[in-house]
Amino acid sequence: MKPKKSPTMAGASDYTIPLMRPQLPTSSQLAPYLAEIDANRWYTNFGPLVLRFEKRLAAHFRMPESGVAVVANGTTALSAALMAVGARPGSKCLVPTWTFVASAAAIWAANLTPHFIDVSSRTWEPDPDALRRRSDLGEVGAVMVVSPFGSPVNARPWDEFWSETGIPVIIDAAAAFDTVASLDGARPGRCPVMISLHATKAFGVGEGGLVLSTSEQVIHRLRQVCNFGIWGSEEGQILGYNGKLSEYHAAVGLAALDGWAMRRTELMSRTLRYSQELKRLPSVALLPAYGDGWVSVYCTIQVPGNVPAIVDRMASLGVETRRWWQDGVHVQPAYRGFPSDDLPVSADIAAHALSLPFSHDISDEQITYVVDSLARSLDI
C-alpha cells in the first residue's frame, strides 16, 4: 500500500489510510424522519423529533427524561452547563490542559477564566483529592473534568467534591457516548455530563451535544439558558443564548439510534483488533482502560521517541496519524495568557500521545498495515 500523493500535500484523501472516515445515516435511512418534518412543518424550538430523540436517549442512558437535554453542539452544551450549575461569573474554572481547545473556549464563553491544571498519570484525568488540597479554592467557581478520548470518568467522587466544597463540577465526556451508557461507574450523577454529537464522534448527528444529570433543576436551567434565558414567559429571566438543536439534527440522531447496536458491534471489533495487534509492540501503551467494556472512534496510544517525526514517517508510509491535543491548551496562542499550574504529567502524556487511524469499517488488513508501519516508524 503506497500513499496516493505526497502526504505533505495535506488532506485526508492524500493518504491511503485516513485518520477517520465518519459515516452518518444515509439518505434512505433519514427519509421517514424527514417526511415527518415535512408533515409537521415544525423545524426547531423543542419540536416532536427533538422530544422523541431526548426520550430515546433517556432510555438508552437509563436516565429519567428530565435528566437529558440535547443542545446545538458540545461546546455550547459545556458553557450552558456551567451557567446552569451557577458557576460564579468572573471566577476561575479549573480545567486540565490535556483536552481539546473547546473545553477552555466554553469556559471563556461562560464568563469564567480557565486555569490549567495537571492530570494523574494513572487516569489522564484530574485527581479530586489533589484538587481538595489546593490553597486557591476560594477563587474557584467551577471545575471541568475531561474524559480523554472516551475513557471512563468516575462521576461519584466529583459529586462528592461538589457537595463537600460547594464548587460545581462539569464533566466534559465529549467522546464518551458509549462509555457513559455502558459502564456503571461512568453513570451520570448530579454533575452534568456533556457528550458531543459531532459527526466525527462514535455517535454523531452532524453538529449536536447532549447533557445528562440526575438533577432536574440543572437540566431545566440548561434548557432555559439554551432558549435565550426564556421559559414560561416571553421575557429573558436569566442570561442565556440560542443553543437549541433543530428537528433535522434530531432526525439524524433518531436514524443513528436505529443503527447504533450494529455500529457499536463494529467499533468493538475494531477496538479489540487494535488492542491485539499492538501487543506486538511492547514499547507502546494503550490509553488507560482502553476498550474495557466501552468503544469510541479513537485508538490513542503512548509511543516512545520523537512523536512529530513518527507522524511524518507514518505519513510517508501512507498512514495518517495525529497528535490530537498537541502539547495541551495552555501553550496554544489564544490561551498563553491564562493562569496555569506546573503541568509535568500533562507534558509527558502530550509528548508521547499519538492517535492512529480508526473507523467502524477499517479492515483487519488496514489495522495490520498501520501497526506494521508504526513498528517501522519507531525505529528512527
Ligand SMILES: Cc1ncc(COP(=O)(O)O)c(C=O)c1O
Ligand atoms: C474534549 C472535547 N470537548 C469538547 C468538544 C466540543 O464538542 P463539539 O465539537 O460538539 O462542540 C470536543 C470536540 O471534539 C472535545 O473533544
